[in-house]
Amino acid sequence: MRIRHLAAFLLVTLHVPLAATAQPAQQPDIPVVHYKAVPEWPKPLLGDKHLPAGPWNYIQVTSVAVKKDGNVLVMHRGDDPILEYKPNGDLVGPFGDVKFSHGKVMPMLKEVAEKGRTPEMSGYQAVYGAAGCSNCGAHEVRVDPQGNVWVVDAPAQIIVKMNMAGHTLMTLGTRDRAGKTQNSFYLPTDIAFAPNGELIVTDGYGNDRVVRFTKDGKYLGAFGARGKGPGQFQLPHNVVVDAKGLIYVSDRDNQRIEIFDSQGKYLRQWERVGALSSLIMTPDQHIWAGGVLRDLDGKPVESLPGEGANARAHGGAMAANGDIYLGLLSGVVEKFVRQ
Secondary structure, three states, X not given: OOOOOOOOEEOOOXXXXXXXXXXXXXXXXXXXOOEEEOOOOOOOEOOOOOOOOEOOOOOOEEEEEEOOOOOEEEEEOOOOOEEEEOOOOOEEEEOOOOOOOOOEEEEOOHHHHOOOOOOOOOOEXXXXXXXXXXXXXXXXXXXXXXXXXXXXXXXXXXXXXXXXOOOEEEEEEOOOOOOOOOOOOOOOOXXXXXXXXXXXXXXXXXXXXXXXXXXXXXXXXXXOOEOOOOOOEOOEEEEEEOOOOOEEEEEHHHOEEEEEOOOOOEEEXXXXXXXXXXXXXXXXXXXXXXXXXXXXXXXXXXXXXXXXXXXXXXXXXXXXXXXXXXXXXXXEEXXXXXX
């Protein structure tokens, strides 16, 4: 299968939202235990006429998901936005029968590049539009309990449901049409799956709301509005649902996680958790918030070693065997295994 070069279109902009560069809030010391990083995952390329040999250097990794068969989906802001790998790091190829949005990026500013590559940058930075991530490309990939793959394509204003082979089954929203109706989004960011089958969508950059659908895509309702008060959002970026149906939303620019009941009633919040861009609900009902594991009261339990141990992770997933994958805007994927 032909794989296009991973370079993305290069555009220039002077506007970068504060959230894009926000740093995590100060956290108490958390022991780094139980996990170790896997070096060189995925495996370095051998090189061919399309891709040079060497380690992977994605154009800003935005999300990672693990399929039912154990294969790993990596989403980034270059061409072929979703690439599939075996758990050992071997490349399978591009995933999906839909042409998803790729991100628009520009090289680092010359004065920054001259200082050398830093952990925060892969040599590129995103080109942001007036509403935020209007040029960021496909934003999130998730796998539901039945094994279906869901892709949140923010610039296209749609969420696509596919089977494990990448064939489209359903689409939420209207392609290339932003809105705030029952069947439209304005730069959606994430999707989660409730125990009763409901779909929970963070309609994030443009609408600052959370939308509920039936498993068949029928609109049930929405909650939230822009602001700093309880139940309000300034960029609802990620969402997970626990076994009781409670909804946990990463309110990124307010640097908190808000918790709602299954109908969207505000319950409580975890404050000062940082500008989080990644949430993973574990089978034993804990949440990986970036690289920090928390119980459902928000108490930190442990953290991952290295760069992944902070809020810079932009997306992540846990495999059935407990392996953890984090995608970072620095252009790498980090894999962690229990030790």
